[in-house]
Amino acid sequence: PAARELTQNPLQKTWEPYDNGLPAGHSAQRGVCMTNCPTLIVMVGLPARGKTYISKKLTRYLNWIGVPTKEFNVGQYRRDLVKKYKSFEFFLPDNEEGLKIRKQCALAALNDVRQYLSEENGHVAVFDATNTTRERRETIYKFGEENGYKTFFVESVCVDPEVIAANIVQVKLGSPDYVDCSNDEATEDFMKRIECYKNSYETLDETLDKDLSYIKIMDVGRSYLVNRVMDHIQSRIVYYLMNIHVTPRSIYLCRHGESELNLKGRIGGDPGLSVRGKEFAKSLSQFINEQNIKDLKVWTSQMKRTIQTAEALGVPYEQWKVLNEIDAGVCEEMTYEEIQENYPLEFALRDQDKYRYRYPKGESYEDLVQRLEPVIMELERQENVLVICHQAVMRCLLAYFLDKPAEQLPYLKCPLHTVLKLTPVAYGKCKYVYLLYKSGYTHQER
Amino acid sequence: AWASYMTNSPTLIVMIGLPARGKTYMSKKLTRYLNWIGVPTKVFNLGVYRREAVKSYKSYDFFRHDNKEAMEIRKRCALVALEDVKSYLLEESGQIAVRSSALKIVLHQGSSKLPGVFRHLIWGLKVFFVESVCDDPEVIAANILEVKVSSPDYPERHRENVMDDFLKRIECYKVTYQPLDPDAYDKDLSFIKVINVGQRFLVNRVQDYIQSKIVYYLMNIHVQPRTIYLCRHGESEYNLLGRIGGDSGLSPRGKQFSQALKKFIEEQEIVDLKVWTSQLKRTIQTAECLGVLYEQWKILNEIDAGVCEEMTYAEIEAKYPEEFAMRDQEKYLYRYPGGESYQDLVQRLEPVIMELERQGNVLVISHQAVMRCLLAYFLDKSA
Numbered sequence: 068p069a070a071r072e073l074t075q076n077p078l079q080k081t082w083e084p085y086d087n088g089l090p091a092g093h094s095a096q097r098g099v100c101m102t103n104c105p106t107l108i109v110m111v112g113l114p115a116r117g118k119t120y121i122s123k124k125l126t127r128y129l130n131w132i133g134v135p136t137k138e139f140n141v142g143q144y145r146r147d148l149v150k151k152y153k154s155f156e157f158f159l160p161d162n163e164e165g166l167k168i169r170k171q172c173a174l175a176a177l178n179d180v181r182q183y184l185s186e187e188n189g190h191v192a193v194f195d196a197t198n199t200t201r202e203r204r205e206t207i208y209k210f211g212e213e214n215g216y217k218t219f220f221v222e223s224v225c226v227d228p229e230v231i232a233a234n235i236v237q238v239k240l241g242s243p244d245y246v247d248c249s250n251d252e253a254t255e256d257f258m259k260r261i262e263c264y265k266n267s268y269e270t271l272d273e274t275l276d277k278d279l280s281y282i283k284i285m286d287v288g289r290s291y292l293v294n295r296v297m298d299h300i301q302s303r304i305v306y307y308l309m310n311i312h313v314t315p316r317s318i319y320l321c322r323h324g325e326s327e328l329n330l331k332g333r334i335g336g337d338p339g340l341s342v343r344g345k346e347f348a349k350s351l352s353q354f355i356n357e358q359n360i361k362d363l364k365v366w367t368s369q370m371k372r373t374i375q376t377a378e379a380l381g382v383p384y385e386q387w388k389v390l391n392e393i394d395a396g397v398c399e400e401m402t403y404e405e406i407q408e409n410y411p412l413e414f415a416l417r418d419q420d421k422y423r424y425r426y427p428k429g430e431s432y433e434d435l436v437q438r439l440e441p442v443i444m445e446l447e448r449q450e451n452v453l454v455i456c457h458q459a460v461m462r463c464l465l466a467y468f469l470d471k472p473a474e475q476l477p478y479l480k481c482p483l484h485t486v487l488k489l490t491p492v493a494y495g496k497c498k499y500v501y502l503l504y505k506s507g508y509t510h511q512e513r
Numbered sequence: 514a515w516a517s518y519m520t521n522s523p524t525l526i527v528m529i530g531l532p533a534r535g536k537t538y539m540s541k542k543l544t545r546y547l548n549w550i551g552v553p554t555k556v557f558n559l560g561v562y563r564r565e566a567v568k569s570y571k572s573y574d575f576f577r578h579d580n581k582e583a584m585e586i587r588k589r590c591a592l593v594a595l596e597d598v599k600s601y602l603l604e605e606s607g608q609i610a611v612r613s614s615a616l617k618i619v620l621h622q623g624s625s626k627l628p629g630v631f632r633h634l635i636w637g638l639k640v641f642f643v644e645s646v647c648d649d650p651e652v653i654a655a656n657i658l659e660v661k662v663s664s665p666d667y668p669e670r671h672r673e674n675v676m677d678d679f680l681k682r683i684e685c686y687k688v689t690y691q692p693l694d695p696d697a698y699d700k701d702l703s704f705i706k707v708i709n710v711g712q713r714f715l716v717n718r719v720q721d722y723i724q725s726k727i728v729y730y731l732m733n734i735h736v737q738p739r740t741i742y743l744c745r746h747g748e749s750e751y752n753l754l755g756r757i758g759g760d761s762g763l764s765p766r767g768k769q770f771s772q773a774l775k776k777f778i779e780e781q782e783i784v785d786l787k788v789w790t791s792q793l794k795r796t797i798q799t800a801e802c803l804g805v806l807y808e809q810w811k812i813l814n815e816i817d818a819g820v821c822e823e824m825t826y827a828e829i830e831a832k833y834p835e836e837f838a839m840r841d842q843e844k845y846l847y848r849y850p851g852g853e854s855y856q857d858l859v860q861r862l863e864p865v866i867m868e869l870e871r872q873g874n875v876l877v878i879s880h881q882a883v884m885r886c887l888l889a890y891f892l893d894k895s896a
Contacts, residue, residue, distance in 0.1 A: 071801055073762075073794060081809065082797045273713070290695055290717040296732065299871060306729045309716065337851075388857060399851075428760075428822075434811060448722060 078416050080425040105184035106300055107211045108193045111222035114261050115234040118223055122195040123494045128307055131467045134190045137183050141196035144172035152244040155259040177210055199268040219301050220281035222271050230287060238493050287313055316450040320461050321486040323372035324348045335399040340375045347484045348379035355380055364452045373455045389438050392457035396429025421477035432477050435463050443467055468497045523602040525638050526611040530645040531690055532683050533656040540611045546730055547609055549890045554609040557598050562590040570666040573678045576685040641724050642704035644693050649709055710736055734870045742876040743884050746795035747771045758822040763798045771802035787875045796878045812861050815880035819852025845896045858886050866890055
């Protein structure tokens with residue numbers, strides 16, 4: 068049989084084979100990573116060991132890199148079923164009623180997992196519960212096998228009482244379970260809750276569990292035990308989990324100062340700063356000094372406008388080519404009006420699906436995310452960082468930190484002359500603050 | 514440079530493990546990878562130093578822990594090696610030195626076998642240990658047969674004798690071998706323990722970016738036999754016109770090549786072959802002829818020639834004579850205006866290399882500059 072003809076997808080500019088005018092199979096796009104069969108990630112650990120923190124962060128990361136992921140928190144199922152939490156006694160190992168309800172919740176959650184992975188095109192499900200007994204893990208593993216999922220366990224082990232106490236203060240005191248309690252009452256009850264699990268806790272064992280795929284995280288990332296990583300996605304998950312930390316810090320994001328091309332309403336290019344842009348750079352320098360940030364790292368792209376902005380700070384900075392603005396291909400240095408005039412079809416297509424739209428001979432937001440993944444990974448490793456970048460780039464980074472889906476990403480507000488300060492709070496979410504807002508630049512709004 | 518944030522202070526990687534545990538294999542592979550991504554790295558193999566000092570190897574008796582004379586020689590070799598390490602890292606701008614030896618490490622105050630060696634703070638060095646632990650006798654036997662039989666220590670290469678002597682050599686080390694102990698003794702060290710050829714890993718106190726990359730790399734490599742096939746797309750319309758870049762389709766001869774490639778692949782009867790292409794038409798058309806499943810990777814696209822895209826070399830020389838000259842001077846670092854350099858390409862291709870390490874049999878249909886980068890990694894060619 069002759070080779071099939073190729074057509075170019077007008078939105079993404081990718082070449083796809085077609086048969087008799089219809090798209091054919093036998094070709095796959097590698098986004099960032101391919102998952103063949105769905106993956107079930109199973110959290111393991113006593114309460115207050117950071118399981119939910121890890122679940123949420125991992126889910127946010129996987130979704131950002133384009134792997135549809137959802138977390139299923141069994142505690143939430145329990146709260147929905149048992150309207151009012153009374154006390155730790157619910158979790159006593161001999162509380163028949165409690166055990167019955169907890170098992171029911173776990174099964175309900177697994178059922179939703181099955182629906183997500185097998186019916187709703189989810190790729191990864193994160194099953195967030197204590198799963199502290201071998202028996203419970205065996206049940207879940209069998210469930211995975213029956214449905215054709217690969218199971219990967221993530222255990223968090225921590226014996227440091229200070230870390231546990233800090234966790235309780237940070238996330239448990241504000242839980243709906245303790246809404247009517249004082250802090251002391253809540254802490255006391257929660258410590259007793261943990262005790263309920265301790266006697267039956269069977270940690271993942273090098274011998275007994277040698278055939279399972281897992282990562283055991285010890286003491287908030289001081290050390291890791293990794294067993295039988297099966298595929299690409301598990302390898303990426305392990306790498307990510309080994310790079311995140313919980314040390315408090317802040318990430319500052321901003322765009323370069325206004326550029327000469329910004330003034331003319333032209334996109335892309337490699338222009339220098341305008342007069343107003345230089346003023347911004349000076350204000351930025353003052354602002355950074357006032358903030359008194361400990362060991363601040365400064366990163367820029369390799370485009371003149373971000374470097375000029377950083378130069379005004381008078382501190383060492385690192386240039387990353389991958390922080391360069393989105394490549395607008397044939398539309399580089401044009402105004403939106405010129406684009407609409409010269410490439411009306413392209414202009415219309417971009418509005419239809421701004422995330423996947425790739426400029427002819429250029430990039431899409433989707434491409435940008437893949438390009439920026441190493442930046443995110445290194446931001447996770449680092450502490451205080453100021454990233455001076457560009458509008459589309461900043462939108463991608465922001466979408467990661469604020470957990471914004473692909474549809475919203477290209478419309479996130481990132482005006483010129485504004486610094487966004489991101490500070491992680493509970494469960495890895497980010498609190499953000501707009502600082503140093505001056506006259507913004509109107510970007511194309513939907 | 515993009516690698517600048519990777520290493521602030523130089524790093525000393527110390528390999529640990531009994532003989533025939535794959536230390537030299539891992540040292541060399543790791544060194545090749547690090548050099549490829551732009552981190553100057555060098556291996557210092559103690560066995561080589563020992564062979565220099567003791568011209569001819571007689572038998573495993575040399576390695577007996579009660580052989581005082583031999584111990585002196587081995588200690589001296591270690592010190593010489595360390596001096597060379599120091600010189601490489603501090604004077605020759607190396608970033609990483611990988612020390613490969615089977616010596617056990619004794620690291621407590623005072624009775625260190627190698628005084629001062631791991632007082633790295635004096636040199637401003639970070640130390641990262643890579644230990645290889647293996648208790649599978651089949652793996653060990655296979656290692657011995659594959660690499661030790663052809664070692665300079667055994668010029669006669671009589672298999673049984675080699676195996677016998679080498680196994681006794683291992684026994685000499687076992688007497689005093691103290692594996693890294695993460696729970697107590699060595700809990701403050703930074704290390705990765707590779708267990709049974711990558712089935713399991715224990716990672717402790719990763720300090721920085723480069724150690725994190727080293728761990729990720731070691732966790733992705735494997736030793737299963739497999740073959741990687743690299744080729745370019747078939748001749749394209751632009752190739753015919755002498756134009757670089759662009760996104761043209763295959764010429765008639767290019768289509769012929771694709772057919773020939775199909776035949777060749779079928780004849781090879783490769784088990785579970787994966788096929789990867791770029792997202793440019795010419796590689797995809799080439800793959801289409803194979804009639805099998807293939808994956809498109811944008812990062813396998815040809816080097817972006819920026820303003821020179823779709824020009825002939827003659828046109829480039831005429832329009833951008835300075836650029837043209839500069840490219841000849843430093844072809845690796847030279848970046849096309851508005852485009853890329855070979856150095857940029859290497860950074861872009863790193864995820865491809867990482868995934869190639871994870872995979873089995875793969876055919877990568879790519880482009881000239883891209884293929885050069887991948888080839889340089891596999892054949893350990895310098896920038």
